[in-house]
Structures are given as C-alpha cells and as structure tokens.
Amino acid sequence: MKRSLVFCVLIIAVACGALMFRCGMMIRVRSSRKKPSSLEYEGAPLDLKPFHCDEANQAYKCGLLLDQGIYRYDPHDHHGPTLYYLTLPSAWLTSDGTFAGSSEFTFRIVPVIFGVGVVLLLLLVSDGIGRPAAVCAGILTAISPAMVYYSRYYIQEMLLVFFTFAAIGAGWRYIRTRRIGWAIATGAALGLMHATKETCILAFAAMGAALAATIFLERRRMDSPPPIRAYLKPWHIVAAVGVGLAISVAFFTSFFTHARGPLDSILTYVGNAERSTGMHNHPWYHYLKLLAYHHVRAGPWWSEGLILALAAVGFFAAIVGRGVSKDSLPLTRFLAVYTLLMTAGYSIIPYKTPWCMLGFLHGMILLAGVGAVALVRIVPTKPAKIIASLLIAAAACQLYGQACRTIGRKFCADQRNPYAYVHTVGDAVRLAKRIEDIAQVHADGSSMFVTVIAQDSWPLPFYLRRMKHVGYWLDPHQPAIVGAEELPPNLDAPVIVASTEAQPQLEHVLKEKFNISRIEDEFMFAFYGQRPQVLLLLYVRKPVWDAYMEKPSKPK
Amino acid sequence: MKRRVMFLIAGAVVFMLAAAPILRANCGKCAAKGTDSDKKQKLVPLPIELPKPMFRGTPKKIPPNVKVRKEKHPRPAFNAPEGSAVLSRDKAVTASDEDPIIGDIEQTTDGDKEGTDDSYIEFGPGLQHVQVDLKQNCVIHAVLIWHYHAEARVYHDVIVQVADDPDFINNVRTLFNNDFDNSAGLGVGKDWEYYDTFEGRLIDGKSEKARYVRCYSKGNTSDDMNHMVEVEVWGRPAK
Numbered sequence: 001m002k003r004s005l006v007f008c009v010l011i012i013a014v015a016c017g018a019l020m021f022r023c024g025m026m027i028r029v030r031s032s033r034k035k036p037s038s039l040e041y042e043g044a045p046l047d048l049k050p051f052h053c054d055e056a057n058q059a060y061k062c063g064l065l066l067d068q069g070i071y072r073y074d075p076h077d078h079h080g081p082t083l084y085y086l087t088l089p090s091a092w093l094t095s096d097g098t099f100a101g102s103s104e105f106t107f108r109i110v111p112v113i114f115g116v117g118v119v120l121l122l123l124l125v126s127d128g129i130g131r132p133a134a135v136c137a138g139i140l141t142a143i144s145p146a147m148v149y150y151s152r153y154y155i156q157e158m159l160l161v162f163f164t165f166a167a168i169g170a171g172w173r174y175i176r177t178r179r180i181g182w183a184i185a186t187g188a189a190l191g192l193m194h195a196t197k198e199t200c201i202l203a204f205a206a207m208g209a210a211l212a213a214t215i216f217l218e219r220r221r222m223d224s225p226p227p228i229r230a231y232l233k234p235w236h237i238v239a240a241v242g243v244g245l246a247i248s249v250a251f252f253t254s255f256f257t258h259a260r261g262p263l264d265s266i267l268t269y270v271g272n273a274e275r276s277t278g279m280h281n282h283p284w285y286h287y288l289k290l291l292a293y294h295h296v297r298a299g300p301w302w303s304e305g306l307i308l309a310l311a312a313v314g315f316f317a318a319i320v321g322r323g324v325s326k327d328s329l330p331l332t333r334f335l336a337v338y339t340l341l342m343t344a345g346y347s348i349i350p351y352k353t354p355w356c357m358l359g360f361l362h363g364m365i366l367l368a369g370v371g372a373v374a375l376v377r378i379v380p381t382k383p384a385k386i387i388a389s390l391l392i393a394a395a396a397c398q399l400y401g402q403a404c405r406t407i408g409r410k411f412c413a414d415q416r417n418p419y420a421y422v423h424t425v426g427d428a429v430r431l432a433k434r435i436e437d438i439a440q441v442h443a444d445g446s447s448m449f450v451t452v453i454a455q456d457s458w459p460l461p462f463y464l465r466r467m468k469h470v471g472y473w474l475d476p477h478q479p480a481i482v483g484a485e486e487l488p489p490n491l492d493a494p495v496i497v498a499s500t501e502a503q504p505q506l507e508h509v510l511k512e513k514f515n516i517s518r519i520e521d522e523f524m525f526a527f528y529g530q531r532p533q534v535l536l537l538l539y540v541r542k543p544v545w546d547a548y549m550e551k552p553s554k555p556k
Numbered sequence: 557m558k559r560r561v562m563f564l565i566a567g568a569v570v571f572m573l574a575a576a577p578i579l580r581a582n583c584g585k586c587a588a589k590g591t592d593s594d595k596k597q598k599l600v601p602l603p604i605e606l607p608k609p610m611f612r613g614t615p616k617k618i619p620p621n622v623k624v625r626k627e628k629h630p631r632p633a634f635n636a637p638e639g640s641a642v643l644s645r646d647k648a649v650t651a652s653d654e655d656p657i658i659g660d661i662e663q664t665t666d667g668d669k670e671g672t673d674d675s676y677i678e679f680g681p682g683l684q685h686v687q688v689d690l691k692q693n694c695v696i697h698a699v700l701i702w703h704y705h706a707e708a709r710v711y712h713d714v715i716v717q718v719a720d721d722p723d724f725i726n727n728v729r730t731l732f733n734n735d736f737d738n739s740a741g742l743g744v745g746k747d748w749e750y751y752d753t754f755e756g757r758l759i760d761g762k763s764e765k766a767r768y769v770r771c772y773s774k775g776n777t778s779d780d781m782n783h784m785v786e787v788e789v790w791g792r793p794a795k
Contacts, residue, residue, distance in 0.1 A: 297706075298658045298673035410657060410680060414779055426681075426780045427712075434737075526736055527710045527749050529777030535710070549737070549744070 115151025137369025323374025
C-alpha cells in the first residue's frame with residue numbers, strides 16, 4: 001500500500017514536471033566556451049515557435065467550428081475531428097471564444113495536456129510492467145525531445161498516442177479485473193483513436209497481432225493454460241465495440257448532423273494509399289536514423305540513442321524473460337511485439353513525416369523503462385549496478401538538455417532540428433504582424449483589404465485571423481471562385497502579399513494597371529521568409545507605407 | 557584713388573572671411589574622405605578572390621533573376637586607386653554576441669570565404685554586428701561581406717558603418733543600409749535587399765577615412781539567426 005502510494009506520488013510528480021516543461025518553464029545548464037558553465041533559466045512559451053503550416057491549417061479548421069459551429073469531415077486533406085472538438089473548451093477558457101480572439105496558447109495547450117496525460121496513464125499499467133519500469137518510462141516520456149516537441153505541436157499525433165495508450169492501459173486493467181467498466185473504457189479509447197487519425201489502423205493491427213502473439217507465448221509458458229473465454233466475456237466485448245462505434249460515429253457525423261462522415265472515414269484510406277507515394281517519401285530506415293543520430297550542417301547533433309538502446313534491452317528482456325518478473329511478462333511481451341510491428345509498419349510506408357514516429361516511439365519508451373530496470377537487475381554486482389544506474393541517469397540528463405534545445409529559442413524552428421520539418425520561419429509571423437500594424441494606420445483598420453497571391457499561403461490564414469478582409473488567389477490572372485461568383489484578384493488593395501513565383505506576372509499587371517515603369521514608384525516592397533528558401537513579397541501602396549512610417553509609436 | 561584701394565582691401569577681407577568656413581569644411585571633407593590625390597590616382601579593378609559557388613543552382617521556389625534588384629553576374633569589376641589592398645585580413649574583430657553558436661568571431665577576417673560548414677560564424681537572433689579594427693586610420697575603397705552563401709537567403713537590416721572610435725560615437729558614416737522600415741533603429745535605409753551569393757556584397761567605401769568598420773544584420777529569410785563568413789575591407793592606410 002505504502003509502495004503504491006509512493007509510486008503514485010512519483011508518477012504525478014513526473015507528470016507535473018512534464019507539464020511545466022511542455023509549457024515552457026525549463027531550467028538548463030548552458031555550456032559556453034568563453035563563459036564558465038552557469039545555471040541559466042530559459043523559458044520557451046508556447047508561442048515561441050511559429051505555427052507550422054499544418055498547425056495553422058488545423059487551427060483554421062477549428063476556428064470555423066468555433067465561429068460558425070460547422071465541422072464537416074474532409075477525407076482528402078484532413079484527419080479526424082477529435083482535435084477540433086477537444087480544442088473548444090480551451091478556446092472558451094483562454095480566449096473570447098472566437099478564432100480572432102484565440103492565440104497560439106489556445107491551440108497548443110491541447111496537445112500539451114494530452115502529452116502529460118500519457119505520463120499519467122502509466123498508473124494503469126504499473127502492475128503490468130513493474131513500478132520502477134513505469135517511473136523510468138514516465139521520466140523518459142517527459143524528457144524525450146520528440147515527445148516534448150510534438151506535445152507542443154497542434155496536430156493529431158499526441159492525441160493519437162494518448163488514446164492508443166489509454167486503450168492498452170484500459171485493456172490491461174480489463175484483463176486484470178474483468179470489469180465491464182474497463183471493457184467500455186477500452187472500446188471508447190479505440191473509438192477515439194479512429195476519430196483522431198486514420199493511421200490508427202496500424203496500431204489496431206499491431207495490437208491485434210501482439211495480443212495473439214502474447215496469448216501464444218503465455219499459453220506455451222503455462223502447464224495448464226486457462227481457456228481464452230476465462231479472460232474475455234462476450235457481452236463485454238459487444239459493449240466495448242458498441243461504445244467505440246458510437247463515439248466514432250458521433251464525431252464523424254459532427255454529432256449526428258453529417259450522415260456521410262462515417263462512410264468517408266472508411267473511404268479516406270483509398271486517398272491515403274495514393275498520398276503515401278508523394279513528396280514526403282523516405283527510405284525505410286529514415287525514422288530509425290532520425291532517432292539514432294541526426295546532424296546536418298554545422299551545429300549541434302541530436303540523438304535519442306538512449307531510448308533506442310534501452311528499448312532494445314527491454315525487448316530482449318521481455319522475449320527471453322530475463323530481468324523481468326513473471327507477473328510483468330505478459331504485458332511487456334505484448335508491448336515488445338506491438339512496438340516491433342508498429343516500427344516495421346511505419347518504416348515500410350514510404351510516406352514519412354517525423355511526427356508519425358511518435359506511435360512507435362512511445363512503445364519504445366515503455367520498453368526502455370523495462371530495459372533500464374532489467375539492465376540494472378541483470379548486472380551482477382552492486383558496484384556495477386550503481387555504475388549502470390549512474391550512466392543511465394547521465395544519459396537521461398543529456399537527453400533533457402537536447403529536449404531543452406529542441407524547444408528553445410535558437411533551434412525550435414531551425415532546419416537543423418530533426419523535428420522542425422519544413423517549418424515556418426519567424427519572418428512569416430513578422431510579416432503578418434507588419435500587416436496588422438499597417439492596418440492600424442489605414443482608414444479601414446482591421447477591415448483593410450489584403451490580397452494574397454500564392455500557391456501555398458499557409459500559415460498566413462492563421463496569423464491574419466484578426467484581419468476581416470483577406471483574399472487568397474493562386475495567381476494574378478486566375479479569379480477565385482466563391483460560390484457561383486468569380487472574383488478576380490483585388491489589385492487595388494493597399495497591401496498585397498505574393499509568392500516569388502507570382503512576382504513577375506503580378507508586377508507586370510501592376511505596372512499596366514497603375515501605368516508605372518518601376519514598381520517602386522507606387523509600392524514599397526520587401527522580402528519575408530515563409531519557410532527555408534521559400535519567400536513571400538510584401539507590397540504596400542506608397543501613401544499607406546508613408547503614413548505607417550510616420551506613425552510615432554510604430555512597433556519595431 | 558586711395559578710397560578705391562581701401563574699398564578693394566575691405567572687399568578682399570570680407571571675401572576671405574566669408575570663404576574661410578567653406579574652405580575649412582572642404583578641407584575637413586578631404587580629411588574624412590581621403591586626399592584629393594586619390595582622385596588623381598590611376599584606377600584599377602580590385603583583385604577580389606571569390607570563393608567557390610555554393611548556391612547549388614537556383615532553388616526551385618525562386619525563379620531566376622527574381623531579386624529585389626536585377627544584378628549582373630558576374631559582377632562588373634570595381635575600380636579603386638592603384639595600390640588598394642585588403643586591410644582587414646587577420647585584424648582584431650569584436651561582435652555584439654561574443655559567444656557565437658557556431659565558429660569563432662576571429663573567422664570574420666581569416667580570409668576563408670567558402671560556403672562550407674566550418675567557414676561561417678552563427679550568431680543568435682536579433683540585431684547583431686561584427687566590428688573590425690583596422691588598427692589605424694585607413695582610406696576605405698570597398699567593403700565586401702559574405703553572410704552565408706550555401707543557400708538562397710536574404711539577410712535583413714544589413715547596415716555597414718565606419719567610425720573613428722570603437723563605440724561608434726564620433727564621425728559615424730553609413731556606407732550601406734537596407735533597413736527599409738528602421739527596425740534596427742539606425743535610420744531608414746535606401747539600399748536594396750539582396751540574395752547572398754558567393755560573390756558577396758560589394759559596398760562602395762567612398763574613400764571614407766576611418767579605423768573601425770561595423771556590419772549589422774537582423775536575421776534572414778531562412779531563420780532568425782545571423783551569420784558571417786567574411787568581411788573584407790579594401791583600401792590603404794591614411795597618410
């Protein structure tokens with residue numbers, strides 16, 4: 001009883017630490033070549049990193065739900081609906097309940113909470129992998145650079161990891177207690193997985209295969225194995241499946257207002273199969289390489305080698321049965337097979353974005369917890385156990401340092417950060433801020449018209465959410481189709497933003513329209529980065545720019 | 557007759573008094589800009605050694621010649637008085653960020669202008685500068701800057717100033733400024749933004765006479781960091 005209390009306190013303490021860390025309150029030792037090492041406080045608020053175009057896209061979709069109460073599942077370009085609906089409480093609590101009034105915090109706090117929840121869920125499996133292993137896994141979850149980085153990333157991945165672990169945890173509790181409540185919780189978690197992201201089918205398949213493998217291995221281990229029916233009651237399964245389906249259908253039908261949603265949630269796999277052969281294709285070893293060692297250009301290196309190495313130890317400990325107690329064998333074996341299949345599945349699929357690896361990385365972290373404990377147990381003498389423990393602790397400190405760097409000011413959106421995948425640069429945020437500042441001196445204020453001409457304008461729709469009239473066109477000659485109406489680009493707008501691809505055509509049209517020989521006769525223009533090596537041009541009509549420059553309290 | 561002579565003498569005195577400040581100002585200008593002998597000297601192209609091009613072709617997202625200003629490649633030769641040499645090589649450098657993320661600030665004047673990983677210095681975000689001490693007053697004919705030329709980038713708020721003192725208080729002159737919105741707080745610049753290439757940015761020194769050269773930047777279009785591969789100051793020691 002006393003031990004379980006200590007364990008609960010430890011897990012809650014780790015979760016609190018993870019929450020503070022993910023919210024940007026962090027302390028790290030910064031090594032400097034010219035200054036002696038000093039303990040330096042460095043904060044990383046949730047708005048420090050610019051919104052990635054995917055985050056901006058998700059936030060915009062959530063904004064539509066927030067402002068208009070409308071959500072329709074889009075099987076072609078978007079994932080499931082849980083992220084948007086689960087952001088609503090945050091929007092109501094942290095803003096005025098409108099998209100314009102929201103902030104980066106409104107959206108990013110959602111994955112932060114689910115990322116911390118992943119640590120708390122270890123309470124469900126402590127008797128399955130062992131309490132020391134659970135604490136180790138909790139610490140590694142809290143400090144893994146990938147887990148920290150994507151816990152502050154407004155996409156579906158952290159929610160999927162949470163619901164997946166919730167399904168495993170609740171399933172384990174059901175096996176242990178055979179109570180219908182845990183069966184329903186398992187079904188609910190599976191339904192939420194489906195309503196979060198379509199890649200849940202990989203986890204479903206891996207869970208099913210791991211369950212079968214575990215049953216096979218356990219039955220071989222036992223002299224007189226009990227029948228499977230002793231573990232599973234049919235009507236409990238029916239209840240779990242029913243609840244899971246109900247939750248999935250409720251979300252995909254936008255709470256029973258869009259009948260086609262559930263069908264689309266199945267048809268989406270056709271589109272996804274086609275999408276998996278696109279620009280994000282990488283070789284099968286891409287994820288493992290990214291985790292093992294990443295170093296591009298001059299600058300620091302990244303490695304989650306500690307987790308990989310300990311996970312390998314945990315895997316073999318689980319399969320061989322050394323360093324793991326008999327009570328822990330079923331769940332650790334399940335996790336070993338599950339993680340192996342998830343890693344293989346995600347590696348085989350050519351379409352790879354770094355956040356997708358969270359699915360199997362979390363399995364690896366659980367195994368790493370098991371591996372850390374097994375390693376100390378297997379080492380023969382007491383001094384050797386102490387040395388092994390100290391080495392693991394030292395490596396964990398280094399991992400924490402990497403996590404600080406991953407979300408810190410210098411590298412949070414840097415190309416050398418393995419987790420910052422074609423990330424938006426700070427310039428894009430400054431561009432939007434500049435437009436808002438210019439609007440302040442314009443007679444129309446936030447109703448000032450802004451014309452954006454670019455094939456890909458994300459994340460501008462998020463950052464320009466407070467501007468009431470922003471029009472987006474693909475090129476200067478092509479009208480936008482809004483309903484039945486064709487709207488040509490508004491080139492009379494005081495502010496025009498264009499991609500470098502659109503620049504030649506746009507300037508030609510502007511010169512003709514304003515009868516000028518040089519564009520600078522009518523416009524001030526400047527370059528802003530959108531992503532590394534992708535630039536946007538800002539054109540501001542001269543009188544508006546002059547008024548802006550004359551404004552005494554012009555923000556820098 | 558006597559009265560006429562008196563008028564002539566008085567007129568000459570008034571003329572001398574009126575002309576004196578103008579002459580003094582012109583002399584001062586000569587002192588700050590080098591001597592008139594510079595103008596009389598034979599002009600020859602500066603023998604600038606360029607690094608290997610690292611700009612691996614035009615990036616797919618940036619059409620050729622889509623620049624803030626169309627520039628000729630290769631750059632036309634820059635003529636300076638005969639005898640102009642690199643004054644900055646291995647000279648002392650200071651920087652606003654004394655603890656760069658990558659590299660050492662001494663690399664600013666080490667003559668390595670390549671776009672490779674070990675050739676550049678990386679400074680933190682915000683307005684940063686490097687400052688070269690030429691050790692004596694020099695007549696500056698040109699300043700060349702390479703920020704980072706391994707990929708297409710535009711560095712913001714590029715400002716080059718020269719001064720007589722290390723704190724840039726006395727006789728500060730701006731040779732180049734493309735801070736169009738005064739976000740660096742050093743005044744609105746009229747120069748244009750540009751892509752960094754292996755040719756570096758050549759800035760006319762206008763024969764300014766100074767001991768210190770300071771080069772500012774404030775992030776770039778690829779990230780918020782500031783980089784410096786090399787600063788090369790061409791000219792000759794002032795007489």
